Amino acid sequence: MEENKKSLNFIEQMIEKDLEEGRHKTVVSRFPPEPNGYLHIGHAKSICLNFGLAEKYGGKCNLRFDDTDPEKEETKYVESIKDNIRWLGFDWEDREYYASDYFDQLYIWATDLIKKGKAYVDDLPADAFNKIKGTPARPGTPSPYRERSVEENLYLFSRMKEGAFEDGEKVLRAKIDLSSPNMHMRDPILYRIKHTAHHRTGSKWCIYPTYDMAHGQSDSIESITHSLCTLEFEVHRPLYEWLIENLEIYPSKQTEFARLNLSYTVVSKRSLRELVELGHVNGWDDPRMPTISGMKRRGFTPEAVKKFADTIGVARRNGLTDVAVLEHAVREDLNKKANRVFGIMNPLKVIITNWPEDKTEMLTAINNPEDPAAGTRKIPFTQEIYVDQGDFMENPPSPGKWFRLGPDREVRLKFAYIIKCTGYKKAEDGSIEELYAEYDPETKSGQDTGRKKVKGTLGWVSASYAINAEIRMYDRLFTTENMSAIKDDFKNHLNPDSLKIISNAVVEPSLKKAKVGDQVQFERIGYFRVDEDSTQDHLIFNRTVTLRDNRNK
Secondary structure (H helix, E strand, O other): OEEEEHOHHHHHHHHHHHHHHOOOOOOEEEEEEOOOOOOOOHHHHHHHHHHHHHHHOOEEEEEEEOOOOOOOOOOOHHHHHHHHHHOOOOOOOOEEHHHHHHHHHHHHHHHHHHHHHOEEEEEEOOOHHHHOEEEEEEEOOOOOOOOOOHHHHHHHHHHHHHHOOOOOOEEEOOOOOOOOHHHOOOOOOOEEEOOEEOOOOEEEOOOEEEEEHHHHHHHHHHHOEEEEEEHHHHHHHHHHHHHHHHHHOOOOEEEOOOOEEEEEOOOHHHHHHHHHOOOOOOOOOOOOOEEEHHHHOOOOOOHHHHHHHHHHHOOOOOOOOOHHHHHHHHHHHHHHHEEEEEEEEOEEEEOOOOOOOOOOEEHHHHHHHOOOOOOEEEEEOOOEEEEEHHHOOOOOOOOOOOOOOOOOOEEOOOOOOEEEEEEEOOOOOEEEEEEEEEEEEEHHHOOOOOOOOOOOOOOOOOOOOOOOEEEEEEOOOOOOOHHHHHOHHHHHEEEOOEEEEEEEEOOOOHOOOOOOEEEEEOOOOOEEEOOOOOOOOOOEEEEEEOOOOOOOO
């Protein structure tokens, strides 16, 4: 038992202690996104944590949208968030809630605070209040409106609700402690005026609660037992607890964990929005983006993302997680699932001179050596084939250092025959235009007597049956490892080579009916996914990850 407890993270230890001591009978968690943008990999970690803990302890996890800022929130973000959660494999069943569901109750609670002398209507503009707010080492000076009577505050607050004042003309503040070292406790704003229609409540409201006013109280309404937040909300916890205590409502408990900082990545919604709006990427689902939509389009799998979240776990302190850990999880998953096929990125024609010009032989190829159930397929072999230009060298090093094609060099064509390069033709610019080779009929794959052995094995595609394809070679979006530590404009660190498009690639004919979302491994190259921009006559493949991480070599 003690060993099992040591393997638990600090949140699991807290939950098990709460259950053992009878503080709670079950676990009720929540995932509370703001519908003001698309979810990213950091949110994926939080989704896995909140839904995963509920599953582990036989509890429930609510989906609640903290929709308290109508200027930035849209229904399209709500739908995207729900799609992302479903894609990750989690289900909130009928527990879909919104902070806006509770606006009436939150307003009542705000008036309760006024009646208790714990809140007041302030006329000071934000910049004026900030000047008298003080510093962590110096107490603030009270607003001249801090001692308004309860009756006047109730009247003004009701007039705020009725739309009698302009945006920013008045706010409702909690009356707490102007000498607190925690600046969030120095009379924080609870309500502000915004004459903006809400995506769900329309024009019913022109005052909206702040995050602090809505979050803990929404947790309380839903009887959330464990409210899990990232570390930046740690300074908000005293206010979270103050509001619950002074409203005398169900005491949900906030606990903080380290947010995900991923190398070569930014996970700030503001920064991601800037990349989209300035055209540095092609939308929120651009495969270079760390959004869940972008990762899905690139070819990351939900199983890999969940494995990644489980691998990195949860911690109390912020750190930097190597993006290679995520890429490794993707490789491991796709290695088991993705069928192997031939794709040639930079085609070089090879003419097999001793093969009949009009002969096509159908050869058998294994789809996935990691999955026997994936079976086999037939691929055509003809006189003219394509290999990759990188598989030929005019003046190769010694045979022990080069195992591909060169003059008089032999290689095996995978699932086919051994061929020997007998010559080549150059274009006017000196580049290699085509190769000539002879095949050995005694070396057919699967029937080879073993009399001849070669170390090099190449992928290939029949020139007569090849399908043209566009390949989008995606790489990391930034060149700097720790983007959270930079001091200048984050856009200065964009990787100019984060996308390279290969327009003249060819792939084997088995991919003719490939559908959007299909995932394959191009032999010796990497894992790829058929992109949404594909048409029946124009296949587009996104590189998900390379076959291995060679960056540290």
